[in-house]
């Protein structure tokens with residue numbers, strides 16, 4: 111989780127830090143002043159001596175506001191923790207209880223959520239007795255249903271995950287599934303919610319005290335001070351101002367910080383790199399016609415792992431380029447680097463990374479968002495399960511282009527039709543889980559088409575789909591490319607699919623391009639020993655079933671263990687001494703083909 | 712084991728419609744069909760993950776390897792802990808190492824988290840986890856669709872090795888007919904929730920009896936320009 115220090119986030123953090131400091135230091139510094147009774151200065155308005163005036167015993171109100179911080183915050187914290195604890199327990203019950211009890215727990219939560227929070231708080235406070243304890247329990251009770259609902263929703267989504275199914279089949283006990291699988295995966299959003307709930311509790315408690323249900327004299331919190339000052343508001347309004355401002359400020363601070371944390375958690379990637387591309391290797395002539403022009407792209411992770419090593423690649427308008435290579439060869443990270451989505455703490459450097467003729471570092475998020483459409487392997491991850499398909503697509507046009515809701519929605523339906531989703535009107539009104547895998551993938555592509563992308567990067571969009579659907583989706587991408595002049599980088603480990611459906615194929619191995627050639631030459635014209643071995647290990651309908659399948663012996667070196675020579679050398683039957691020590695460059699091998707191999711070129 | 716008159720319904724949609732299929736001891740039964748044909752629903756029913764009507768007889772422990780390696784590993788657990796989940800009363804560390812070795816992963820990945828692995832590496836972890844549960848039937852749902860061809864060969868060889876050495880029966884699901892033909896002894900073709908053809912692998916591929924099987928055969932991608 112990486113926090114982006116935007117204005118509101120900074121403001122929130124500063125306010126919360128100030129509040130914490132106030133809670134610690136307030137009573138120590140101003141404690142005495144807050145209690146000093148001065149019969150000669152009763153019920154005064156603002157003056158140089160008492161900037162916020164005095165109360166009915168002549169005590170300084172500014173000091174009292176500053177001192178009340180600790181009590182107010184402590185009560186809010188207590189209320190939040192009580193509410194959260196009760197809510198989380200209530201929310202997890204449905205996943206541990208047997209069916210009947212689970213249904214009862216769910217029903218209770220639903221009923222409580224529907225009940226107005228303030229009423230719940232007041233009711234609890236009155237039942238448990240006036241005073242600070244009653245107020246804290248009351249606000250806790252008001253907070254609990256929200257937490258219960260959140261916990262329940264989160265737990266339900268995790269409980270449906272494949273890894274929970276796997277654990278169940280392995281006979282892992284329920285308790286353990288809850289502690290190892292469910293709770294750790296829902297902890298983060300719950301903790302984030304705590305921060306925001308704290309802000310709410312603060313306001314709620316002030317409200318309770320203000321209504322006379324909360325803190326009773328001689329104790330005082332902000333709400334109590336507000337209550338006392340309010341009766342004088344027409345005569346000396348400043349006496350109510352201090353506590354009101356304190357409550358508002360603290361409430362806003364916690365909400366801003368909670369919001370910023372939640373956003374940071376939702377965005378687990380960092381966009382731009384803070385350091386300038388280290389020694390920029392001479393990038394050579396840019397390719398003016400290319401939609402995507404990548405030169406010497408390198409992605410490194412701390413600890414010497416370099417999954418992408420000086421990769422160069424160009425995609426022309428209207429072209430569908432297939433990027434193939436084995437698992438871990440760096441295909442996805444290459445795509446991620448193009449979209450500025452390399453996960454923290456990855457570092458991206460390049461000689462050139464141009465999209466539509468411009469350096470991606472110069473593009474704003476918005477420009478990048480419209481110029482580039484990314485389609486990922488897992489369409490569910492790209493779609494919010496809670497929102498309808500149509501609304502999610504429309505959102506793109508509203509955010510990126512400031513389209514009106516109605517116009518954006520019309521375009522969404524139009525785009526869904528364009529990707530041949532049957533009954534686009536009806537589908538737009540459905541949730542992601544109501545669509546099949548292939549349909550969801552189309553919806554994600556349609557989402558990419560809401561703008562006018564110059565480049566579509568599709569990272570294994572069809573892995574989980576059968577050949578028929580793969581064909582349809584690739585045909586669809588082709589249509590789009592032909593209509594809009596956009597280009598497509600299609601990532602797959604399935605060399606057969608790529609060979610059949612792309613214009614050009616780029617083969618990657620251990621972070622580098624080892625061969626580039628027109629797709630129709632793949633079967634007969636592939637020259638690099640790795641490409642050839644890949645093709646040979648494809649089973650087809652005539653493969654001899656009595657013999658073990660051909661594969662490539664050994665494994666690809668890990669990204670932190672790539673030696674100085676040809677990375678394929680340990681697995682290559684043609685390897686020589688030179689291959690181990692010197693790395694072959696990618697050089698032309700006949701027209702339209704480039705190969706990085708000593709024995710071929 | 713035998714699956715008898717198995718039906719799976721979601722609301723008023725019938726995903727699996729009255730399927731009867733035998734998985735003989737020590738045999739690999741391949742299940743093919745396009746996406747949405749009900750393959751995964753059948754698999755999940757056999758594993759007891761979705762409610763069904765009908766009966767499944769003659770098998771104790773079923774383990775499954777899932778289709779999506781991104782969703783099937785707990786992101787907060789190390790690979791070692793994940794693989795160890797099904798291990799009972801055996802030396803944990805050496806067993807984890809053996810399982811990882813079976814799926815061609817180096818022992819040091821045990822300390823890593825799924826996010827540090829590529830998609831293919833994750834899928835191999837999932838296979839290792841299932842094998843750790845000492846299954847009486849392994850259900851493999853599209854387990855090679857996220858694997859590389861260079862590794863796919865090894866995994867398919869592994870699948871056949873498991874059958875030959877351990878006599879481990881398997882329901883092997885894939886949309887790739889070439890793959891299914893290679894590993895499976897028996898091929899069952901599924902279409903819209905029903906089995907339209909079942910027979911020895913060579914026969915189903917060589918002399919398909921059903922139009923739908925022929926259509927699937929025609930869709931196998933070929934590297935000819």
Ligand SMILES: Nc1ncnc2c1ncn2[C@@H]1O[C@H](COP(=O)(O)OP(=O)(O)OP(=O)(O)O)[C@@H](O)[C@H]1O
Pocket residue numbers: 411415417435436437438439440441442443444453454455456603668669826827828829830831832
């Ligand atoms: N966040 C990360 N931290 C450390 N290493 C990573 C990270 N993400 C990826 N890697 C490593 O980088 C290498 C390349 O990963 P990448 O996901 O790009 O592979 P890929 O070619 O897309 O593979 P696949 O076909 O399996 O999807 C892998 O060895 C992987 O373990």
Ligand code: SF4
Pocket residue numbers: 638639640676677678679680682683684685686689694706707708709710
């Ligand atoms: S350079 Fe040498 S090791 Fe590398 S692929 Fe060519 S022959 Fe094989």
Ligand SMILES: [Mg+2]
Pocket residue numbers: 441442443569570829830
């Ligand atoms: Mg990938």
